[in-house]
Amino acid sequence: MKPGVTLLAAILLPSLASPAASDDAVRPNVLMIIADDLNDWVGCLGGHPEVKTPNIDRLARRGLLFTNAHCAAPVCNPSRVATFTGRRPSSTGIYDNAPVWHEMMPGIASIPQHFKANGYYTAGGGKVYHHPPGFNRRSDWNEYFDQVFNGHYQARLARGEDVTNFAWPDGYPLNGIPEVRALARPPRNAMEFDWGPLDLPDDEMGDGQMVRWAEKLLADPPRQPFFLAGGVYRPHLPWYAPREYFNMYLPEDITAPPIKEDDLDDIPEAGLVIAERRRGDLELVRRSGQYQRILQAYLASVTFCDVMVGRLLDALDDSPAAKRTIIVFWSDNGWHFGEKQHLHKMTLWARSTRLPLIVVAPGVTHEDSRTSRPVSFVDLFPTLNELCGLPQPDGLEGTSLVPLLRDPRRTWDRPALVTYLKGNHALCDERWRFIRYADGGEELYDHDSDPNEWTNLADKPELAAVKAKLTKWLPKTDAPSLRDKAKRSKTRVRNEK
Ligand SMILES: [Ca+2]
Numbered sequence: 001m002k003p004g005v006t007l008l009a010a011i012l013l014p015s016l017a018s019p020a021a022s023d024d025a026v027r028p029n030v031l032m033i034i035a036d037d038l039n040d041w042v043g044c045l046g047g048h049p050e051v052k053t054p055n056i057d058r059l060a061r062r063g064l065l066f067t068n069a070h071c072a073a074p075v076c077n078p079s080r081v082a083t084f085t086g087r088r089p090s091s092t093g094i095y096d097n098a099p100v101w102h103e104m105m106p107g108i109a110s111i112p113q114h115f116k117a118n119g120y121y122t123a124g125g126g127k128v129y130h131h132p133p134g135f136n137r138r139s140d141w142n143e144y145f146d147q148v149f150n151g152h153y154q155a156r157l158a159r160g161e162d163v164t165n166f167a168w169p170d171g172y173p174l175n176g177i178p179e180v181r182a183l184a185r186p187p188r189n190a191m192e193f194d195w196g197p198l199d200l201p202d203d204e205m206g207d208g209q210m211v212r213w214a215e216k217l218l219a220d221p222p223r224q225p226f227f228l229a230g231g232v233y234r235p236h237l238p239w240y241a242p243r244e245y246f247n248m249y250l251p252e253d254i255t256a257p258p259i260k261e262d263d264l265d266d267i268p269e270a271g272l273v274i275a276e277r278r279r280g281d282l283e284l285v286r287r288s289g290q291y292q293r294i295l296q297a298y299l300a301s302v303t304f305c306d307v308m309v310g311r312l313l314d315a316l317d318d319s320p321a322a323k324r325t326i327i328v329f330w331s332d333n334g335w336h337f338g339e340k341q342h343l344h345k346m347t348l349w350a351r352s353t354r355l356p357l358i359v360v361a362p363g364v365t366h367e368d369s370r371t372s373r374p375v376s377f378v379d380l381f382p383t384l385n386e387l388c389g390l391p392q393p394d395g396l397e398g399t400s401l402v403p404l405l406r407d408p409r410r411t412w413d414r415p416a417l418v419t420y421l422k423g424n425h426a427l428c429d430e431r432w433r434f435i436r437y438a439d440g441g442e443e444l445y446d447h448d449s450d451p452n453e454w455t456n457l458a459d460k461p462e463l464a465a466v467k468a469k470l471t472k473w474l475p476k477t478d479a480p481s482l483r484d485k486a487k488r489s490k491t492r493v494r495n496e497k
């Protein structure tokens with residue numbers, strides 16, 4: 001614990017010298033809403049023609065919508081750790097879902113911990129850090145509402161069950177594909193590869209419970225400035241949502257995303273390995289005649305998530321804290337539905353990394369503004385510090401987005417960097433996506449003429465200068481993966497559950 005105390009002192013000391021920190025009256029609150037596995041299928045981002053997200057869209061109209069925002073890593077744990085610590089996977093070695101980040105980086109500053117150390121009341125609910133609960137550093141929070149899984153919340157509570165653990169609903173698998181049972185891996189049923197409607201009200205869903213908790217907190221907010229993080233679990237698998245959301249989408253009428261069946265022909269070996277890892281799942285879904293149904297289930301889950309976002313916004317608007325609260329909305333990674341023959345996340349292509357990011361900062365952002373400048377979620381930590389007048393801890397690798405919040409059209413020369421496992425990176429600017437894998441394989445896509453990333457231009461000699469310009473933004477080091485270290489500590493985490 002001693003290193004943590006030392007670090008805490010180091011963080012506290014500069015804050016005492018900060019004029020903003022000495023005057024609570026000028027420090028805004030923060031409401032951060034995090035969606036899980038929500039790709040760009042959001043109305044205001046134009047990623048899918050039929051998706052219904054009226055609440056996220058109205059949030060975008062209140063402030064700045066980033067149309068070219070990217071996760072630091074396209075999967076839960078490394079994405080969230082990078083966002084909350086402001087450090088890239090290539091610096092921390094947190095590349096996948098295995099490492100319990102705070103054990104590997106004891107005492108490291110995180111957004112909630114830094115805000116708490118600087119006098120904020122920090123409250124979190126649902127999935128903020130990666131599940132399972134051991135990944136949530138409790139000392140970051142003044143209060144926390146644990147993530148609740150699936151539906152039948154009251155019934156499970158009445159039976160004395162632990163509602164913070166995953167449980168299959170009665171009738172599993174709801175998608176009617178018996179083979180998915182083989183994909184469920186005990187003890188955590190990690191694949192969760194199921195979808196279907198539940199005959200439950202919203203509040204019986206885990207996300208509904210989290211929102212109810214946040215609504216109560218916002219109705220009677222803490223007297224000190226607060227940082228409130230609400231993590232909505234949908235549209236993460238399993239795609240269960242109340243039936244009314246499924247009824248909003250008729251499977252046969254849903255537009256499928258553009259898919260080029262021979263798209264992988266020009267992909268280097270490292271990309272093929274990533275793409276084809278889940279090809280069997282895609283083939284199973286197609287063979288079972290369920291492809292349109294997974295689109296329905298995902299869109300239903302997205303709209304359910306959107307309704308949760310809307311309730312949080314309404315609760316804030318009704319709160320005494322409404323006028324002094326910054327709102328940030330983001331998602332940790334995207335999801336493919338057959339693009340590049342892939343039915344999952346964890347790729348360096350657009351469907352995995354281009355994600356919603358909306359910031360509403362009273363007195364700073366302008367209504368109904370948008371920017372196509374490329375940004376990364378590692379930029380959020382320094383951005384929130386600047387907006388709230390907090391000191392910048394050492395080691396943050398992002399850059400404050402406040403200049404863009406004020407002037408969305410200003411020049412911005414930094415591309416967004418996305419990393420998947422050690423040494424594989426994508427760099428995105430306003431026109432190009434350049435991918436460099438650890439084995440040297442490359443892809444280059446021109447979004448001006450090829451928004452679906454179908455034609456790999458990496459071997460075109462006339463584009464060498466484009467690659468060279470982006471290459472200089474690759475990280476200087478690729479930290480060793482902490483996965484092996486994580487395996488050694490996994491037994492202990494399991495015992496703690
Ligand atoms: Ca996720």
Ligand SMILES: [Ca+2]
Nearest residue numbers: 263264454455
């Ligand atoms: Ca291709």
